[in-house]
Structures are given as C-alpha cells and as structure tokens.
Amino acid sequence: MFNFKEIFSVTLILFSVIDILGSIPFIITIRKREGRIQAEKATIISAALMVGFLFLGQSILKLFGLDVASFALAGAIVIFIVAMEMILGITLIKDDPDAKGSGSIVPLAFPLIAGAGTLTTILSLRAVYQEANILVGILFNLIFVYLVLRSSVWLERVIGKSGFAVLRRVFGVILLAIAVKIFKTHALAL
Template identity: 60%
Template structure:
C-alpha cells in the first residue's frame, strides 16, 4: 500500500472523464429548473459512499458470482468505449427514465456514481493500488461538489459550445483509456 502520484493523477483523470460532471452540467441545470434546488452536499456524500463501497467490495461481489477482475475489466472497457462514443458524437445509446427529484437519485446515482463509474473503479483495481484510487475518488467528489454548487455560473461562462468541446475532448481521452484497458486485460483472460 504505497502512494503513487502518477497512479493518483491517472485514476483521477479516468474517473473525471467517466463521471463527466462538466458534460453533465446541462442535466444538472435541467434538474434545478424542474425541482428548484440541487442537494449538492447530499448527492456528493452518497456518490462517494457508493464509489468507495464498490471499490472495496466490488471484487468480492464478483468472486461471489464467479467473475474475475480481468473479465470485468474487459467488459468495462466496452462500457467505457460506448460512453466515449456518446460523448464524442453527442448521441444517446442508453436512456434513463426522466428523473422526478434532484436528491440522491438521479444525482448521486446514476449521474455521478453510475454504471460507467463503477465499471471504471473495478477496472482501475486491476491496474492500480486501492489507496491511490480512493484518493482519486475523493478528489473527484470535491470537483463534483464544486461543479454542482457553481453549475449555473460554469454554464454561463463556458456556453453551449464550450461545454460541447470539453465533452468531446474527454470523450476522446475516455476512448483511449478504454482501448488501453482492453489491451492490458485481454491477455489475462487467456493466460489461465
């Protein structure tokens, strides 16, 4: 268990791209207009709890159902790849039901700690130390909290085209991560 700043930075960037809270600002704005108030603190704390629980218990859950981390990482690389396609092309491959409140659902789950984030966490476990991933989660939750609190100002500052550019850039980063994840874990499937 050793701190590795390269791993922390890398895991932070990966989670930032997957969570895509900046790209989610339009969703946050829409929720705020529907329900009037965003519970930023509650959403951030619950999302952190979900992510940390999955980081520490996710592999045990996988073992219980008979799936190894390499298989999950390869499957996760496909999920990340399709998330990247959504971000780059501006299309929706997966549609959630319309949210009715802006508390834990849909902010903490699935907007912040959704399937892509949980998949990324287990995939990261295949390559990085747990302590470094946990620090990356905390850093991302702080960023998420700040973005939720200042979403209206960020949207005004960046404008629609700025948000679109950021989303596409992180989509390309995420696609590269998905390819790397696939390449580094596919051998593990056939090694056994």
Template identity: 60%
Template sequence: MNFDLKEILTASMVLFAVIDIIGSIPIILDLRKKVGHVQSEKASIVAAILMILFLFVGKEILSLIGIDVNSFAVAGSFIIFFLAIEMILGIQLYKDDAPETAAVVPLAFPLIAGAGTMTSILSLRAEYHTINIIIAILINIIFVYIVLKSSGKIEKVLGKQGINVIRKIFGVILLAIAVKLFTANIKELLTTI
C-alpha cells in the first residue's frame, strides 16, 4: 500500500483550493433562496462518484484520443493557474451559467466536480498514488457536505470579507501548485522528445 500522509495533505489542499466551496457559499445561498432546499447529501455523493470515476477512467479516455498524462497535467497546470488568478485578483475569466435549481446536476457537476477539479485529479494522478488521491477526494467531499449543510452559519461567522480573504489565500496556494505541476511535468515531456 502506497499510503503517504504528505501526498494526502497536498492532494487535499489542491482539491480544496480548486473546488473552492467556501468561495461558492454566495452561489449556494442564492440557490437556497431560489429553491428553498439544497440537496447536500445527493450532491456530495454524486460529486465523489464523478471524481473517483474520472480518476480511474480519465487516463484511458485521454489515451483513446492520443494524449498522455504529462501533457494533460501541463494543460491542467494552465487551468489551475487561471483559477488562481481569478481567486487572487477577484476577476472572472470564465463565466459558467448560473444553475437554476438546487438539484444534483448544478451542485455536483458544475459547482463541486467541475472542469478544474477533473483536470486537477488527472494532474495529481501524474504525480501521486491513487489511494492517496481517493482519500483526498473523500476528505474534500466530507468538507463540501459540511459546508453545504451549514452555508448560512458559515457566511454569518466569516462575513463577506472573511470569505474573500480565504479565497485569496487559497488562490496563492493554487498558483504555487500550478507552477510546481507545470515544472514537474514539462521536464517529463522534454525528456521524451
């Protein structure tokens, strides 16, 4: 078993920053106002299944279209880089359609297990052992579930300023991770050429 606490912590931090559930509290609160109820359990379970499935079949899907994991990881580092820039500067480079209901689909797929999350999972797979990534996914899903359940309380405690500070801190962490991911995988790509 390749159980490694450092890998679990690093992968957890990457996913936490990319999922950015704290930064999504305003969206969750809007959903609550529109629909009245957010399906926390279903959204968390479906997001976990999507992420774990992508961890296992994502590489096969890529090889089917002729892309290796290192190339995908380099591309993923760019996505993570731009996500970090959005978080740090408070700008929006990518605009996703606002979900209309609080059903599983808008919460689980666009919000929790979105494109950035899927890219990060495959990028992490290029560097870390699968078991550690699965544990990191589960840790994040538990946290996501807690945030979904208590989003109103968290907003009252942190306030808008608190949420903004947390977003900026994780933006900087994400930026450093993007640079590390890029340099580690670009070396692999250059040695194979």
C-alpha cells in the first residue's frame, strides 16, 4: 500500500509547490501586520483544503465536464509559471492585497499554502500516484509548514535574504522539471 519512493516524490513535489521557505518574507510581513501567526489554524485549514481537493477534485472536474488529463496539463502550465517566477525572481500571479479576514487564513492558508498551484498539483499527482502515498506526502508537508510558521522569527535570523534567494531558485528548477514531466505524461492522453 505505502510506497516510500512515491511518498518521497510526492513530498518533494508538494514541498516545491508550496515553497514555504521561499514564502518566509511574506509570512514575516503578515506576522508584523497581524501581530502574530496562528500556525495551528493556518495548518488545519490548509490540510482541509488539500485533503478535500484530493478526494473531491475529480467530482468537481466532472461537474464542469473536464477530464484529469486536461486538468493535469493545466496544472503543469501553472507549475511552469510558478517555477519561472521562482527562477527569474518575478511576479506573474498577484494576490489580492485587499483580501479581508485573518492573516492566518487569507492569504496565508489560502492562497499561499493551499493555493491554486498546490490544489492543481494534488489533482495532477492523483493521476500518477496512489492516494495513500499522496496523503502521507501532504501530512509531511503540513508538519513542515507548521514548524516553519512557528519558527519564522528564528528562520529570518538564521537563513537570511541571500539564503532564501538560493533556495527559491533551486526549488524553481525542480518545479520546472516536474512541470515538464507532467506535460510529457499527460500530453499523449489527450
């Protein structure tokens, strides 16, 4: 049932897409604006969104008359764009700065942690990996997300701006390769 190679792959893919380390500057901004980060709340809401989309995503697609291969290709394009943002240090997809609500929910849990890229990736992963392995990969990422949210002050001091810039570009290249792999796998299915 559990395949450690699949779990490792899923964990790495989601880690790259969520890019919680690359989001530390944004998390610090939210913490300064809100006064604190509610790590538990943000993690639980992110978990609900990711797991819910893992199990209900296909039903939602059927509702709109879409197939998994088409959605996986669309996800590959989104992942490609996110990777280009990470590698080039540009912003192509902008969040709504006037979003109302708690900073731990909007924009932290959604769309930063469990945003369109993450949800698209989860559905794309479902076409390639077993659900149990995806769930374990999601769990590992959520544990890591929680730890990063809890220790954002310490991480800000230790890694520094140049360290985050390097990490962001490395994971951007990994994401780019993942996008190409998904595209190769599902382009023939259409």
